[in-house]
Amino acid sequence: MSGEFEVAVIGGGLAGLTAAMTSARLGRSTAVLTGGLAGGQLVSIEHIDGVPGFPEGVPGYDLCPMAQEQCDAAGVSFLQDACEGLEPESDKWRIETASGAVIAGAVIIATGSSFVKLGVPGEKEFQGRGVSDCASCDGPLLRGKTAVVVGGGDSAMQEALALALHVDKVIMIENGDTLAGQVGYKNDVEANGKIEVQTQKTVTEILGQDGVDAVRVKDVATGEEIQIQTAAVFIFVGLEPNSGFVSNAVSLNESGHVTTDASMRSSAKGVFAAGTVRAASACRAAGAMGDGATAATAAHHYLATGLWPAQD
Ligand SMILES: Cc1cc2nc3c(=O)[nH]c(=O)nc-3n(C[C@H](O)[C@H](O)[C@H](O)COP(=O)(O)OP(=O)(O)OC[C@H]3O[C@@H](n4cnc5c(N)ncnc54)[C@H](O)[C@@H]3O)c2cc1C
Numbered sequence: 166m167s168g169e170f171e172v173a174v175i176g177g178g179l180a181g182l183t184a185a186m187t188s189a190r191l192g193r194s195t196a197v198l199t200g201g202l203a204g205g206q207l208v209s210i211e212h213i214d215g216v217p218g219f220p221e222g223v224p225g226y227d228l229c230p231m232a233q234e235q236c237d238a239a240g241v242s243f244l245q246d247a248c249e250g251l252e253p254e255s256d257k258w259r260i261e262t263a264s265g266a267v268i269a270g271a272v273i274i275a276t277g278s279s280f281v282k283l284g285v286p287g288e289k290e291f292q293g294r295g296v297s298d299c300a301s302c303d304g305p306l307l308r309g310k311t312a313v314v315v316g317g318g319d320s321a322m323q324e325a326l327a328l329a330l331h332v333d334k335v336i337m338i339e340n341g342d343t344l345a346g347q348v349g350y351k352n353d354v355e356a357n358g359k360i361e362v363q364t365q366k367t368v369t370e371i372l373g374q375d376g377v378d379a380v381r382v383k384d385v386a387t388g389e390e391i392q393i394q395t396a397a398v399f400i401f402v403g404l405e406p407n408s409g410f411v412s413n414a415v416s417l418n419e420s421g422h423v424t425t426d427a428s429m430r431s432s433a434k435g436v437f438a439a440g441t442v443r444a445a446s447a448c449r450a451a452g453a454m455g456d457g458a459t460a461a462t463a464a465h466h467y468l469a470t471g472l473w474p475a476q477d
Contacts, residue, residue, distance in 0.1 A: 167265030168242070170196045172464050174273045175248040175260065176407075178205020179450050180440025181275035182232040183457030184464075188273075189239035191465045196267060197236065198260065200247035204229030205277050207450060211301040211327040214349075216450050226301070228450075248276070251414040251436070258414075258435060271464035274411055274423055274431070274438040275457060278404035283315060287371030288400070295377025295397045300327035307332045307397055313380050315368050316401035317341060322350035324399055329359040336360075336393060340367045340385055371398055406442045418444045426474075429460035434473045437464055 172188040174181045177199030185197040197203070207213055210225035219228075236243070246262035251272065253259070260267040280298050282288060288296055297303045304312075304327060312332045314325045317339030325335045337344075337354070342364055344351050354360050363382070369390065370381040379392045406421045416424050416432035423431055423438035425445075431438050439456035441448055446456065467473060 169268040170194045171468055172271045173260055173267050173269035174275055176275035176277055177203035178277045180453035180457040182236055183454040184273045184275055184439050184461040185241045186236045186239045187458045187461035189241045196242040196244050198244045198248050203233045209299045209301050251411045270468050272436045273460045275440045276407040276442045278406050278441045281403035281405050283400050283402055285370050291371055291373055291377050297399050300324040304328045304331035309333055310396040312397045313395040314399045317344040319346035321401035322346055322354050325360050326353055329357050334359055337362045338366045338368055339364045408442055428463040
C-alpha cells in the first residue's frame with residue numbers, strides 16, 4: 166500500500182471515522198488507516214450511553230458500522246495497515262506502514278487508547294482463554310457461570326452490567342473504597358442482584374489449567390488472600406494512549422497523550438490529534454466525534470491557507 170492524500174487519518178475509532186467523514190465531505194481526498202477492523206473500542210460494546218439521537222443507548226456493533234458507511238458514502242479511502250512511524254517529508258508528512266508509505270498534507274492522529282494490563286501471573290497465559298476485555302463477545306459463552314470484573318470505573322461497571330445479562334453472578338473487585346464513575350452506572354450496579362462488589366481488594370494471580378478456574382484476591386488492608394472460583398476475568402483498570410509511534414513527531418504530555426490546542430492542532434505543523442489519544446479528551450463517544458469534526462475542519466483550513474498559529 167502507498168498513496169498520496171490531502172488528509173490522512175490514523176485510527177478508525179469514532180474520532181477517526183468522524184474526522185475522515187468530515188474531511189471527505191469538505192472535498193479533501195482522505196484516507197483512514199484503521200490498523201485492522203474499523204470501529205475502535207466501542208465496536209464490541211453492548212450498550213453505548215450518552216450518544217445524542219439514541220436515548221435508549223445503541224450497541225457499538227450497530228453504531229460503528231453506520232459511521233463507516235457514512236465514510237464510504239463520503240468517498241473516504243480505507244487502508245487497513247497500521248501506522249508504524251510519522252515523519253516530515255518537505256512540507257508534507259510521511260506515514261510508514263508495513264506495506265508502504267502514505268504521504269499527506271495534513272495528518273490527524275486518532276489512535277485512541279489501549280487497556281492497561283493488570284500485570285499479574287496468569288493474565289498473559291489465559292488471554293483469550295478466560296481473560297477478556299469484551300463482555301458482549303464472551304458473556305454469551307458464560308451462561309450459568311461466575312465472572313470476575315477487575316476495576317470499579319465506568320468501563321468496569323458498564324461491562325459488569327452487560328455480563329449480568331448472561332452469567333449467574335458477577336463479582337467486581339475494586340482496590341479503592343468505592344466504585345468510581347457515573348452515578349447512573351453505580352445505581353444500576355447496586356440494584357442488580359447478580360452483581361457483588363468487593364472493595365479494597367486486588368487480584369494478585371489468575372489460576373487455571375486449560376482456561377481460567379479461579380483468581381487469587383488480596384485484601385488491601387489486611388493482606389489476607391483468598392481464592393474465588395470463576396470461569397472468566399474481565400480487566401478494566403485504566404487506559405493508556407496509543408501514541409508511541411508518533412512520539413518523535415509531536416509533543417506528548419507526561420501520561421503520553423498528544424497535546425493539542427482547541428482546534429486539535431498538535432505541536433507539529435500540519436498534524437492534528439482527536440479522541441482519547443489527545444490530552445484533555447472528554448473520554449466519551451460524543452467527545453471523540455466532536456474532536457474528529459474539529460480536527461478535520463482545522464486541517465481543511467490549514468490546507469487552504471497554510472496558516473499555523475503557534476500554541477499558547
Ligand atoms: C469499555 C468501554 C465502554 C465505553 N462506553 C462508553 C459509552 O457508553 N458512552 C460513551 O460516550 N463513551 C464510552 N466509552 C468511551 C469511548 O469508547 C471513547 O471515548 C471513544 O470511543 C474514543 O474513540 P477514539 O476514536 O478516540 O479511540 P478508539 O475507539 O480507541 O479507536 C482508536 C482506533 O485506532 C486504532 N489504532 C491504534 N493504533 C493505531 C496505529 N498505529 N495505526 C492505525 N490505527 C491504530 C485502534 O485499533 C482503534 O481502532 C467507553 C470506553 C470503554 C473502554
